[in-house]
Amino acid sequence: MGDLNEFSLPVRLFLKAYPWRRLDPVPWTPLRRPLSQCRLALVSSAGFVLPNQPPFDDSIKGGDPSFREIPADADATTLQDTHRSESFDHAGLRQDPNLAFPLDRVRELAAAGRIGSVNRRHLSCMGSLTAPGRFVRDSVPQAASWLTEDGVDVALLVPV
Numbered sequence: 001m002g003d004l005n006e007f008s009l010p011v012r013l014f015l016k017a018y019p020w021r022r023l024d025p026v027p028w029t030p031l032r033r034p035l036s037q038c039r040l041a042l043v044s045s046a047g048f049v050l051p052n053q054p055p056f057d058d059s060i061k062g063g064d065p066s067f068r069e070i071p072a073d074a075d076a077t078t079l080q081d082t083h084r085s086e087s088f089d090h091a092g093l094r095q096d097p098n099l100a101f102p103l104d105r106v107r108e109l110a111a112a113g114r115i116g117s118v119n120r121r122h123l124s125c126m127g128s129l130t131a132p133g134r135f136v137r138d139s140v141p142q143a144a145s146w147l148t149e150d151g152v153d154v155a156l157l158v159p160v
Contacts, residue, residue, distance in 0.1 A: 011087050018130070031153070038153035040109075041119035042070075043143070045127030046093060046100035046160040047083030050074060055082035062131025065139045069146075070122045076103040083160060085128035093160070100160045119152050127160045 004012050031038065047056050049068050056064040063084070070079070079097040081090050098104050101124065109115045123143050129135050147155055 007087060015087075021132070033153070035115055035154065036113055037116040039117045039119050039151055040106060040115045040154045040156060041147050041150065041152045042101060042103065042106060042122035042158060043147075043155050044101045044122075044124050044158040044160065046097075046124060046158065047081065047126045048079040048097060048101050048124045049082050051078055051080060055080070056084065056126040058082075058084040062134070063129035064126045065129065065132075065135035066125070067139055067143050068124045070101070070103070070124055072103075072118050072120050072122065074103065076101065079124075083127060087128070088160075100158055102156075102158065106156070115154070119147070119150050121146070121150065123147075 004015065007015065048070070049055055050070065053068050056066070056068075058064070076097045079101055081093050081097075083090065083093070093100050101122070103122065106115070106118050110118045123146070125135070125139070125143075
């Protein structure tokens, strides 16, 4: 666990004043079948993109609310870090994207029979959205629609 003193003064002041949202109760849906029979998709807020995709736009006030689709057969080592936050060290993510987008680990789980299958696509979005309204209103319903269309049973959220 980090300490606020590790951040610069402007970041500490921002974090202390930010109006954090609280969900209560936390929405939860129990599994309808064993995990070994479920289709899993990754959803990460690491801001990863593939080399042929545009980076997340850091000029959008409040943050870029869009998603990037990452195909299941993507090479995790080619994922590019475009996360805008300066409040954490990006070196680990750049060295091993599986830390924030565990695509190789999910494939291993499927190969071992721990999950039923890996979805055909996964989703990457930008974390550190200071104005999440557009994201919640516009992008999340679209992402949920895609995963529903794909028959996803479990979405593994990897927050960054």
